[in-house]
Amino acid sequence: MTNNQSNDDWRIKDIIHEDRKLSSFVITHTVTESRDLWDKYIQNNIPQFMRMDINIWNFEDTIERYPAGWDNVIEEEKTREFLCHYLSYQDQDQIILFPGRDAADSVSWNIFLKYWSDFIYLSDAGFLIVNPKSELCSVYIEDRISVFKRSLLFEHSEQD
Numbered sequence: 673m674t675n676n677q678s679n680d681d682w683r684i685k686d687i688i689h690e691d692r693k694l695s696s697f698v699i700t701h702t703v704t705e706s707r708d709l710w711d712k713y714i715q716n717n718i719p720q721f722m723r724m725d726i727n728i729w730n731f732e733d734t735i736e737r738y739p740a741g742w743d744n745v746i747e748e749e750k751t752r753e754f755l756c757h758y759l760s761y762q763d764q765d766q767i768i769l770f771p772g773r774d775a776a777d778s779v780s781w782n783i784f785l786k787y788w789s790d791f792i793y794l795s796d797a798g799f800l801i802v803n804p805k806s807e808l809c810s811v812y813i814e815d816r817i818s819v820f821k822r823s824l825l826f827e828h829s830e831q832d
Contacts, residue, residue, distance in 0.1 A: 687787060694783070701778065710773040735808070748789050755785060755817065761806060765781045767781050769791065770799065771799055807822055
């Protein structure tokens with residue numbers, strides 16, 4: 673539920689999980705908090721990952737890419753299995769969903785996995801998914817999910 677989206681925009685607003693609204697499990701960060709998290713874990717001053725001059729879209733730099741399954745139980749489960757296989761996060765790890773530097777939400781990995789398509793439903797621009805405990809991250813963009821090393825996002829100096 674990023675700062676530029678209201679609760680009414682997200683599909684998760686009506687979902688009940690363990691007798692509570694799913695949105696109650698999500699921490700929506702302020703703009704300042706979001707920028708601090710971006711600077712700490714992304715380490716790149718460009719505010720939108722789609723504008724970064726990086727090669728994560730290159731198969732050599734990307735560990736794996738997978739078409740995201742939508743509105744089909746079998747395809748959504750395949751996407752969930754893909755994420756579990758390549759991102760060996762722990763269930764209670766708090767992941768951060770970034771549509772950009774100025775907006776971030778945190779939620780546990782197990783909740784995100786269960787409802788992944790509901791979390792990224794409205795994102796035309798994509799989402800960067802970061803687990804602070806892992807060097808691997810994921811990006812959802814244009815109905816594809818890519819997994820890559822987070823260090824590929826870091827801004828590199830001229831000496832690199």
